[in-house]
Amino acid sequence: MQQETSFQAYPSSKLEKTGKPSGKKIRVGHRKTQLQNRLFFAAAAVLFLVCVSFLDLSWEQFTNGLSSIPNIASKVMTISFDALPDLTDGMLTSIIIAFLTVVISVVLSILLAFLIAENITPVKWAGRVLRYILLVIRTVPTTIWVLLAVASMGFGSMAGVLGLIFPTSSYLIKSFAAQIEESGDETIEAMRAVGASWLQIVFKGLLPGLLLPFLAIVSFRFEMEVAETVMLGMVGAGGIGVLLQDYISYYEFADLALGIIIVFVTIFAVELISNRVRSRLARR
Amino acid sequence: MTTILKVEGLVKAYTGGTLALKGIDLTVEEGEFIAVIGPSGAGKSTLLRSINRLIEPTEGTVAFLGEVMNSNSKRSLRRWRAQIGMIFQHYNLVNRSSVLENVLHGRLGYMSPLAGVLGRYSEEDKQAAVDLLTKVGLGNEVFKRADELSGGQMQRVGISRAIMQQPKLILADEPIASLDPKSSSVVMDTIYENCRSRGIACLVNLHQVEVAKKYATRIVGIKGGAKVFDGSPEELTEEMIYDIYQGKEHEMHAQASGE
Numbered sequence A: 001m002q003q004e005t006s007f008q009a010y011p012s013s014k015l016e017k018t019g020k021p022s023g024k025k026i027r028v029g030h031r032k033t034q035l036q037n038r039l040f041f042a043a044a045a046v047l048f049l050v051c052v053s054f055l056d057l058s059w060e061q062f063t064n065g066l067s068s069i070p071n072i073a074s075k076v077m078t079i080s081f082d083a084l085p086d087l088t089d090g091m092l093t094s095i096i097i098a099f100l101t102v103v104i105s106v107v108l109s110i111l112l113a114f115l116i117a118e119n120i121t122p123v124k125w126a127g128r129v130l131r132y133i134l135l136v137i138r139t140v141p142t143t144i145w146v147l148l149a150v151a152s153m154g155f156g157s158m159a160g161v162l163g164l165i166f167p168t169s170s171y172l173i174k175s176f177a178a179q180i181e182e183s184g185d186e187t188i189e190a191m192r193a194v195g196a197s198w199l200q201i202v203f204k205g206l207l208p209g210l211l212l213p214f215l216a217i218v219s220f221r222f223e224m225e226v227a228e229t230v231m232l233g234m235v236g237a238g239g240i241g242v243l244l245q246d247y248i249s250y251y252e253f254a255d256l257a258l259g260i261i262i263v264f265v266t267i268f269a270v271e272l273i274s275n276r277v278r279s280r281l282a283r284r
Numbered sequence B: 001m002t003t004i005l006k007v008e009g010l011v012k013a014y015t016g017g018t019l020a021l022k023g024i025d026l027t028v029e030e031g032e033f034i035a036v037i038g039p040s041g042a043g044k045s046t047l048l049r050s051i052n053r054l055i056e057p058t059e060g061t062v063a064f065l066g067e068v069m070n071s072n073s074k075r076s077l078r079r080w081r082a083q084i085g086m087i088f089q090h091y092n093l094v095n096r097s098s099v100l101e102n103v104l105h106g107r108l109g110y111m112s113p114l115a116g117v118l119g120r121y122s123e124e125d126k127q128a129a130v131d132l133l134t135k136v137g138l139g140n141e142v143f144k145r146a147d148e149l150s151g152g153q154m155q156r157v158g159i160s161r162a163i164m165q166q167p168k169l170i171l172a173d174e175p176i177a178s179l180d181p182k183s184s185s186v187v188m189d190t191i192y193e194n195c196r197s198r199g200i201a202c203l204v205n206l207h208q209v210e211v212a213k214k215y216a217t218r219i220v221g222i223k224g225g226a227k228v229f230d231g232s233p234e235e236l237t238e239e240m241i242y243d244i245y246q247g248k249e250h251e252m253h254a255q256a257s258g259e
């Protein structure tokens, strides 16, 4: 407050003494930052051109593909409601797979997140090791995890849940840990100072403030998970994806159309709800 | 008089090379209210945190009630810390917990880890916490959430949490640096009266010399990580003060710093 008043008094007296700047324009930006920005965009442009030439894009294939779109589109336009019971059943299964995966992953993730968060980890090296394991898990694509699960358990929802737990837990642990690192330092200091043990610091000091942010992360992940299960059904993880895959293989475009609509409506609804939940949480 | 704290040859070198403490000796007797003054960066916070080992000192010893502290055993460390209260510039409360719960956190160091996690505070502790809050003028705020309070009120919760530990020593790191003048004097009075009436020794970091002179039974001046003054408020001459704050004179009287 005090600074503001002194600041207002400053220009009138000071500028007159120093006089006007001599015609030269005054630079506003930070020189090094500007340079970095330009370098970044130049590099991105070059990289883009290199990539385009590398992919060997064929204009012919592209136009051919474009011309066959109306044909397929008209087939998809003829919607059939014959498969409605199957499809709703499949969609429900997909949602359940997503839900189970997220719940199990949350249980696995919460304590592990406190193990790797730099500011509260009880055993530094164990946290570090776990970080690398998670990194490896994340670099393996979700599809591969599901395929591995399918290979060991056979097709179906169980394989879906098992396969998705790995990438989901790894995502949750990392996001939870980032949240812990961002919000905890001062509380941790106070709790250590009263002689609290590690578990007491976690449960009494940190969790009360973390529950809402954690819920926001979980709702966001659930939203991703539903979309993911639909897609992964196509490789045998159960749910509506299996049906969609069948319809495509057998050219049953009328059923496929209904399936796509159901998926669209569901994902749209889930996103809407989870957005609503998150903005509610943010205001608390 | 019993000696509460004996600090000898305390050195702290941070990773990166900053030598924050260059061999500090300091003795705290029972009932003393000691103000530690010095410009920002002098090492006041480092000194306080090295005492309860929130920071691991590089060299030197800290003896609390005749016992040399170390960080070898988690259990003894908890026991020592439980007997040393701490008050922070930013209050460091658990914002989403109730005021009462925050004060009860002062008992965690005396409870088994599991009882603490489950929040099994004894009825006596709860009653004592409510009484304490009433005494510091927060009787109507007991069940509010901590982040619903004003800065001055939050700091009084912080003080209550420290008192709740029934400590022998309280460390206060710039307790009024984020407060307006009126709340500042309420907070300083609260700390002072509680420490005096309960016979708790207190080490309080301050950068305002006037406040230090008003409350302290003894003043310690720190400059560049070394102790340059240790004596009664009367002994602290103007030249001394200017020497301590050399080059940073503007900080001597600063009220609310933006730290």
Ligand SMILES: Nc1ncnc2c1ncn2[C@@H]1O[C@H](COP(=O)(O)OP(=O)(O)O)[C@@H](O)[C@H]1O
Residues within 6 Å of the ligand: B014, B015, B016, B018, B019, B020, B038, B039, B040, B041, B042, B043, B044, B045, B046, B047
């Ligand atoms: N975590 C840290 N890592 C490295 N240097 C630090 C750290 N904390 C404080 N310092 C440095 O140690 C010196 C003393 O800091 P501090 O104890 O906070 O002083 P004061 O509380 O008197 O302002 C300063 O030079 C500061 O920059």
Ligand SMILES: [Mg+2]
Residues within 6 Å of the ligand: B041, B044, B045, B046, B174
């Ligand atoms: Mg400080």
